[in-house]
Structure formats: structure tokens, C-alpha cells
Amino acid sequence: MAETLAYWQALNRAHDVEMAGDDSVFVLGEDVGLYGGSYRVTEGLHARYGEWRVRDTPISENSFAGLGVGAAMIGLRPVVEIMTVNFALLAIDAIVNMAAKIPFMSGGQFAMPLVLRMPGGVGKQLAAQHSQRLEHTLMNVPGLRIAVPATPQDAWWQLRQAIASDDCIVLLEHVMLFGEKGEVDLHAAPPPMHQAAIRRPGKDLTIIAYSRMANLAQEAAEILAGEGIDAEVIDLRSLRPIDWALCVDSVRKTRHLLIAEEDCRFAGAGAEIAATLTERCFDVLAAAPLRLGGLDLPTPFNAALEIASIPQIADIVEAARRLCRPPGKE
Amino acid sequence: MEREHVRSMVRDLLLARRFEERAGQAYSEGEFGGFLHLYSGEEAVAVGVLHAAEPSDYVVSTYREHVHALVKGVPPGRVMAELYGRRDGCSGGMGGSMHLFDRERRFMGGYAIVGETFPIAIGIAYGIMLRRLPEAVICFFGEGAANQGTFHESLNMAALWRLPVLFVCENNRYQIGTEIHRQAAIPDIHTRACAYGMPGERADGMDVLAVHEVAQRMLHAIRSGQGPQLLELDTYRFRGHSMADAGAYRSRTEVESYKQAGPLQRVEQKLVAPMDRLNGSPAALDEASLQQLRDEVEQIVEAAVAFAEASPAPTLTDAWDAFHAPGRHETLIRAEQKHG
Ligand SMILES: Cc1ncc(C[n+]2csc(CCOP(=O)(O)OP(=O)(O)O)c2C)c(N)n1
Ligand SMILES: [Mg+2]
Numbered sequence: 001m002a003e004t005l006a007y008w009q010a011l012n013r014a015h016d017v018e019m020a021g022d023d024s025v026f027v028l029g030e031d032v033g034l035y036g037g038s039y040r041v042t043e044g045l046h047a048r049y050g051e052w053r054v055r056d057t058p059i060s061e062n063s064f065a066g067l068g069v070g071a072a073m074i075g076l077r078p079v080v081e082i083m084t085v086n087f088a089l090l091a092i093d094a095i096v097n098m099a100a101k102i103p104f105m106s107g108g109q110f111a112m113p114l115v116l117r118m119p120g121g122v123g124k125q126l127a128a129q130h131s132q133r134l135e136h137t138l139m140n141v142p143g144l145r146i147a148v149p150a151t152p153q154d155a156w157w158q159l160r161q162a163i164a165s166d167d168c169i170v171l172l173e174h175v176m177l178f179g180e181k182g183e184v185d186l187h188a189a190p191p192p193m194h195q196a197a198i199r200r201p202g203k204d205l206t207i208i209a210y211s212r213m214a215n216l217a218q219e220a221a222e223i224l225a226g227e228g229i230d231a232e233v234i235d236l237r238s239l240r241p242i243d244w245a246l247c248v249d250s251v252r253k254t255r256h257l258l259i260a261e262e263d264c265r266f267a268g269a270g271a272e273i274a275a276t277l278t279e280r281c282f283d284v285l286a287a288a289p290l291r292l293g294g295l296d297l298p299t300p301f302n303a304a305l306e307i308a309s310i311p312q313i314a315d316i317v318e319a320a321r322r323l324c325r326p327p328g329k330e
Numbered sequence: 331m332e333r334e335h336v337r338s339m340v341r342d343l344l345l346a347r348r349f350e351e352r353a354g355q356a357y358s359e360g361e362f363g364g365f366l367h368l369y370s371g372e373e374a375v376a377v378g379v380l381h382a383a384e385p386s387d388y389v390v391s392t393y394r395e396h397v398h399a400l401v402k403g404v405p406p407g408r409v410m411a412e413l414y415g416r417r418d419g420c421s422g423g424m425g426g427s428m429h430l431f432d433r434e435r436r437f438m439g440g441y442a443i444v445g446e447t448f449p450i451a452i453g454i455a456y457g458i459m460l461r462r463l464p465e466a467v468i469c470f471f472g473e474g475a476a477n478q479g480t481f482h483e484s485l486n487m488a489a490l491w492r493l494p495v496l497f498v499c500e501n502n503r504y505q506i507g508t509e510i511h512r513q514a515a516i517p518d519i520h521t522r523a524c525a526y527g528m529p530g531e532r533a534d535g536m537d538v539l540a541v542h543e544v545a546q547r548m549l550h551a552i553r554s555g556q557g558p559q560l561l562e563l564d565t566y567r568f569r570g571h572s573m574a575d576a577g578a579y580r581s582r583t584e585v586e587s588y589k590q591a592g593p594l595q596r597v598e599q600k601l602v603a604p605m606d607r608l609n610g611s612p613a614a615l616d617e618a619s620l621q622q623l624r625d626e627v628e629q630i631v632e633a634a635v636a637f638a639e640a641s642p643a644p645t646l647t648d649a650w651d652a653f654h655a656p657g658r659h660e661t662l663i664r665a666e667q668k669h670g
Contacts, residue, residue, distance in 0.1 A: 130428075
């Protein structure tokens with residue numbers, strides 16, 4: 001039985017059911033309580049669960065993320081909201097040196113049932129310090145698992161799975177997705193948290209994307225279909241681990257690989273994906289994989305330049321054409 | 331205080347208010363997007379402090395910094411053009427509302443990550459000390475930023491090395507929707523200075539003359555080598571945290587009562603009042619000259635809007651030039667400039 005929910009509502013409902021079902025779950029972050037969260041994700045929870053379970057914090061990212069680590073060490077299930085991914089840079093010590101390493105360096109004595117939620121991405125003229133995508137930074141950290149829900153359904157499933165997990169999960173949300181609506185089946189059994197999804201099957205090329213880019217890739221695929229190019233669109237849903245098996249199968253079938261990411265292309269997620277899939281599919285690839293990514297530039301404030309700084313649907317379409325119909329082979 | 335100086339402070343208060351309200355209007359009309367944090371209600375802080383500054387003093391500010399830039403002397407047209415994201419903006423359209431910069435006027439930037447102004451300020455101050463110059467750095471921050479680690483780390487270093495910084499806390503009692511008593515164990519921010527052996531004072535941030543008086547005294551001491559100081563100014567923002575915030579967490583009564591005691595009201599009561607209310611001392615301004623100032627700032631702000639609207643949008647080449655511009659003498663391998 002599906003309901004139409006906005007992405008933020010799906011996250012809100014996920015918090016609510018997990019908090020109702022397990023009193024070791026608590027939420028903390030800036031303005032998550034009385035204010036209801038900058039993107040409304042924690043709306044109503046303070047009234048329902050009280051201030052000890054929905055804690056408004058001072059602006060002290062490193063220490064309140066670290067507080068989450070300490071609480072997780074004694075078995076609580078903290079859900080830390082970092083208002084935006086940009087501020088996670090101030091908590092990188094707690095995330096990278098503590099949360100990611102304690103389970104290992106304690107010789108496995110401690111679990112880390114901690115969720116770190118943080119929206120990122122290019123919004124609408126939020127300027128250089130508020131438009132970052134930090135997946136590349138976090139992907140490089142053993143000990144973290146990274147989920148990147150692109151739809152309300154995945155937001156609902158993956159946040160619930162993250163809270164239930166005994167590992168540290170980073171949930172990377174996207175500022176442009178909070179208002180996006182979609183059908184959410186609240187009762188369906190979720191796929192494994194880190195399993196990729198085929199959004200559209202196709203035979204001519206594989207487009208791999210994640211988060212908001214997965215939605216753009218799907219729209220691009222519809223345009224391509226009108227031109228006789230049948231694209232298979234994969235939404236990774238998780239950046240660590242990556243569901244390689246599904247990607248390899250797809251690339252082996254289509255023999256063409258295009259990767260679209262919003263993060264800066266240089267040393268981004270796409271570089272890892274292209275390298276690994278080249279290693280595994282080199283023998284069948286008909287062309288070198290193509291990567292679309294953000295410019296190697298801080299995000300400009302000016303609206304037109306901001307748009308030009310990250311891939312758009314037309315860029316994906318154009319790149320797919322180039323890949324499938326190289327000039328001279330028409 | 332000289333009549334002319336009072337007049338110019340009042341003019342800046344009026345300019346500040348008009349500029350911000352006009353920027354808010356342009357934003358609501360869709361002229362530009364992003365976050366816009368207005369300063370209405372807090373003008374006496376920037377005006378009082380920066381009128382006590384020398385042109386050789388440096389200013390470091392937050393994302394709520396349009397007025398700091400204006401009072402530091404950045405031309406209104408260049409500030410407005412930056413809000414519009416245009417080429418003639420003071421950051422070339424690359425920074426926007428939260429990232430105003432003007433190197434020539436020693437306006438060292440607006441920073442949008444809370445708590446960044448402290449380390450930048452002590453870095454500049456360190457350079458001043460190294461060169462033994464009689465200059466100071468003015469570091470603005472909100473009371474919410476005093477809970478960030480950089481506040482404590484930077485105050486310690488500033489005090490340890492006697493760096494010439496005036497830390498100015500704009501205490502408007504809110505960190506977005508969180509009231510100060512819900513985020514600070516010690517809400518009297520100036521008392522925290524003593525943890526680092528630093529003088530800390532508090533003043534009425536709605537009273538431009540009071541702000542000016544205390545800031546002048548503190549800056550004088552700082553420039554003469556007496557080390558850093560902290561000034562906490564009680565103030566209030568009349569609007570939401572940003573244009574996206576409806577401000578439902580504050581009662582209308584609360585907002586109204588602060589508005590009644592706002593910096594412009596104070597000016598009217600104190601500076602334009604009839605003689606008898608001022609115990610015989612002459613008022614610095616009369617109603618006619620106040621109206622003249624209002625007309626003057628109206629024209630300045632409209633000219634700033636016209637300047638912004640006439641300015642072209644920056645191109646992608648401008649963006650790359652900005653990226654590669656400052657003092658790169660060594661040869662870099664030029665990065666690929668196009669994705670795909
Ligand atoms: C490190 C960091 N965390 C969170 C934010 C989001 N944020 C922007 S302004 C703000 C409140 C700041 O309050 P205060 O320092 O009192 O300044 P005010 O806005 O009241 O002038 C918050 C939490 C941010 N920009 N940077
Ligand atoms: Mg404040």
C-alpha cells in the first residue's frame with residue numbers, strides 16, 4: 001500500500017517509527033528540536049519524544065558528532081544531523097578518526113551503531129561554501145558505509161536500515177531532493193541497504209549515477225530512447241560499498257559505460273567506478289568509459305555559472321550520443 | 331563628539347537599513363537566489379564599531395555582512411552587484427551575499443561556516459605583529475559561534491601572543507531558531523574572555539553612541555599593543571535568520587518590543603529630541619536634517635540597484651580567471667576546463 005510522500009517526509013516517518021520502536025534511538029543536531037530541522041526532517045519529533053531524545057545542540061559539530069560516537073559505544077543509536085555536508089568538515093575528526101576506526105582499533109570490542117545524516121549538493125545559489133559534495137572524501141575512509149538515497153522510497157528504507165545497523169552509516173541526502181515527491185510503500189520489504197537498483201533496463205549503454213544525478217540520468221535515458229539509444233540506468237544507492245556485481249553485469253551486456261556525478265570529476269566517485277569497471281570489463285568494452293562530473297572549481301554564486309558547473313540532462317544525453325555513436329561511425 | 335561625526339553615523343544607520351530592506355525586496359522579486367541574511371535591527375553594532383576603526387584596520391565578518399562592508403567603505407553598488415551575482419560585484423559575482431571581499435579596503439571577507447572568522451582574524455593579527463604595525467583586526471561573530479571550537483582555540487592563541495584583535499560578539503540571542511539559553515551554558519559571552527585572561531566588556535548594541543565610545547577605547551588599547559579584547563553587544567535581528575526563515579519561534583510581542591527599542595528609534599529619541607529632554611545639551615540633528623539624510627540614502631540605494639542591474643553576468647572564463655588569478659607565478663598544468 002503506497003503513499004505519496006516528499007523525500008523529507010519519508011525521512012521524518014523513518015525517524016518516527018524507529019524512535020517509537022526502540023528507545024535507544026535519539027536524534028541530535030542544530031535546530032532539530034523546537035525548530036523541526038532546517039529541512040523539516042525532524043518536524044514533530046521533539047513534541048513526541050522530548051528533549052532528551054531530540055536534542056538541539058550548540059554550533060559545535062566536532063564535539064556533538066563525537067558525542068554521538070561516545071553514546072554509540074555504550075549501545076545507544078544516535079542519529080546525528082549535520083545541517084549540511086559542508087559543516088561535516090568541522091566534524092571530520094569525529095567521523096574519520098573516531099567513528100570509522102574505533103570498532104577496528106578496539107580489536108572488534110565496540111560496534112558503532114551511529115547514523116550521520118547530512119544533505120549536500122549544489123542547490124540554488126548557495127555559493128562556494130554551501131554547495132559541496134563530499135562523497136569523495138568519505139568514500140576513502142575504511143570503516144564508514146555510505147548510503148545515497150535518491151527517492152522518497154529509498155530515503156524511507158535506507159534511513160531505517162541505517163538506524164538498525166550496528167555499523168556507522170553516513171546518509172548523504174541532497175538539498176534539491178527534500179521537496180521531491182514519490183510513491184512510498186511503507187510495508188514492502190527493503191532490498192539490502194547497499195544494493196544498487198536498475199532504474200531503467202537497456203541494451204546500448206550503461207549509465208551509472210547516484211543521488212540527484214540518478215534522477216537526471218533517468219530523464220536523459222527517456223530522451224535517448226526517442227533517438228533509438230537504449231540506455232540502462234543504474235542508481236548506485238550506496239557509495240561504500242558499491243554493488244559491483246550488478247554494475248559488471250550491466251556493462252558486460254551493454255559494452256558502453258557512462259558515469260554521471262555531481263561531485264568534482266577529479267578524483268571523484270566516478271574515477272573509482274571507471275577504474276574498477278575497466279579492470280573488470282576491459283575485454284568487452286567497446287569504448288573507453290566516459291565520466292561526467294562537476295567542474296574542478298568551487299561553485300560560483302552566479303546562477304547561470306552555477307548551472308554550468310555541474311552536469312545537466314542535456315550533458316548526459318550528449319555524452320551518451322558521443323559514446324554510442326562516435327563521430328565517423330554514423 | 332563632533333556634530334559631523336554623529337551625522338555621518340546616523341547616515342550610515344539609515345543607509346544600512348534601507349540597503350537591507352531593498353536587498354530583501356529584490357530577493358523576493360526573484361532577482362537572485364541563495365541565502366540572504368539581513369542585518370535590520372543590528373545596524374548600531376557595525377556602524378558604532380566601524381566608525382571607531384581606522385582605514386588601516388582589517389575587518390573579518392560572517393554571512394550577515396553587507397552592512398559591515400558598506401560601513402568599511404565598499405561602494406554600495408559593488409555590494410548590491412555581488413548580491414545580484416554580477417561581474418561588477420565586489421567578489422566578481424563568484425561569492426554572493428555571504429562572501430563579500432574587498433582587499434583594497436581591508437574587508438577580509440564574509441564567511442558562511444560558523445566560527446571561521448576567529449582563525450582568519452588571528453592570522454591577520456599575527457602578520458601585523460610580525461611587522462610591528464599599529465593596526466588592529468576587528469572580528470565579528472554571532473553569539474552562536476562562541477560555542478564553536480575555533481572560538482576557544484583562537485582566543486587562547488590571541489591572548490597568548492597578545493595579538494591585536496577586537497572580537498565583537500553580535501549577540502542577537504538566536505542561533506537560527508535556538509534561543510541563547512538553550513545553546514549556551516554561559517550566555518554572557520563577554521565573561522568567557524576571562525578564561526583566557528582577556529578583557530571582556532558588554533554594551534548596549536542598540537545605542538550607536540555607546541557602541542562607538544566603547545569600541546574606540548578598546549581599539550585604541552589594542553593598537554597600542556595591549557593585546558586582544560572582547561566586546562559583546564546586545565542586539566536583535568528584526569527579520570528571520572535568512573529569507574527562508576519565517577521566525578515562528580519568536581513571539582510577535584518579543585519582536586515588537588525590540589523594534590520599539592531599535593537603533594533608529596534610539597537615534598530619534600536621543601539625537602533629534604528637543605533640548606529639554608537632553609538636559610540642556612543641543613540635539614545633534616533636527617527632524618529636517620534627518621529627512622535630508624533619508625532622502626540621500628534612498629538615492630544611494632536606488633543607484634546601487636541600478637548599478638547592479640546594469641552590470642553584466644560573469645562568464646565561465648571569468649570564473650576560471652578568478653580561480654587562477656591571484657599571484658600564481660609558477661607554471662601550473664592548466665586543468666581541463668570542461669566536463670565530459
Ligand atoms: C559550522 C556551521 N554550522 C552550522 C551552520 C548553519 N548556520 C548558519 S548561521 C547559524 C546560526 C548562527 O548563529 P549566530 O552565530 O548567533 O549568528 P547570527 O546568525 O545570529 O547572526 C547556523 C547554525 C553553519 N553555517 N556553519
Ligand atoms: Mg545570533
